[in-house]
Amino acid sequence: MASEDDNGDDRETGGGTAEGQPGTADTEQTVDPSVAAAVAAAEAAGPRSGESVRVDSWIWSVRLVKTRSMGATACKGGHVRVNGHNVKPSHSVRVGDEVRLRQENRERIVVVKRLISKRVGAPVAAQCYVDNSPPPPPREAVAPAGLRDRGTGRPTKRDRREMERLRGLMDGGAGEPRGR
Numbered sequence: 001m002a003s004e005d006d007n008g009d010d011r012e013t014g015g016g017t018a019e020g021q022p023g024t025a026d027t028e029q030t031v032d033p034s035v036a037a038a039v040a041a042a043e044a045a046g047p048r049s050g051e052s053v054r055v056d057s058w059i060w061s062v063r064l065v066k067t068r069s070m071g072a073t074a075c076k077g078g079h080v081r082v083n084g085h086n087v088k089p090s091h092s093v094r095v096g097d098e099v100r101l102r103q104e105n106r107e108r109i110v111v112v113k114r115l116i117s118k119r120v121g122a123p124v125a126a127q128c129y130v131d132n133s134p135p136p137p138p139r140e141a142v143a144p145a146g147l148r149d150r151g152t153g154r155p156t157k158r159d160r161r162e163m164e165r166l167r168g169l170m171d172g173g174a175g176e177p178r179g180r
Contacts, residue, residue, distance in 0.1 A: 038124045052092035053115045055082060055099065061116045062125040064101055064108060074101065099129075108133045 053061075056071035059080065065071045072089040074080050080087055081100040093099065093112055101108045110129040120128075148155065155163065 032123070035123045035127075038121055039127060051115075052094050053117050054089060055080060055087055055091045055093045056089035057117055058093045058112070058115065059099065059101060061119050062110075062128045063119070063122060064110070065103075074103075079103070098132075106133070106136055 056068055056075055059065050059074075060068040060071045065074060071080075075087055075089040075091070078086050079102040082091060082093060082097050084098075093115065095112050095115060097112045099110050099112060101110075109132045111132060112128070113130055114128040116125075116128055
């Protein structure tokens with residue numbers, strides 16, 4: 001019986017150890033083994049110590065833009081700043097640089113933690129930078145003007161003018177549209 005109690009105690013001790021692990025997870029960041037393997041592979045494929053990566057390639061690699069050509073276009077258009085300076089697509093990025101990227105109605109501010117030159121999965125990419133971006137603006141709760149119920153048919157001329165007035169295409173709600 002004592003051996004059965006010892007097994008029961010081992011289970012409780014095992015449970016206590018499992019409970020103790022989240023306490024250690026608070027002090028150290030736990031990483032999924034598959035993510036750790038992907039990070040190791042990305043580092044192996046990345047540049048060696050002291051080397052740098054092109055900014056257009058890096059923002060594409062960490063999934064801030066969809067394609068590398070979009071990254072290059074953003075750099076040429078003045079939407080990418082590294083350490084406060086507008087940069088060309090060929091500008092070198094180093095660990096510790098602050099990269100600001102303007103996209104649509106939002107500015108992404110990231111600090112480079114790890115250099116990679118090949119595109120990697122989202123969990124690995126998230127570990128390559130520190131995101132200091134402000135939260136995205138809330139979506140408008142107002143329904144867009146011009147939505148019609150299904151099956152109501154084509155809008156009449158009166159309906160069309162009312163929709164234009166709601167969208168602000170008319171001057172003060174009366175008169176001719178601005179474009180004419």
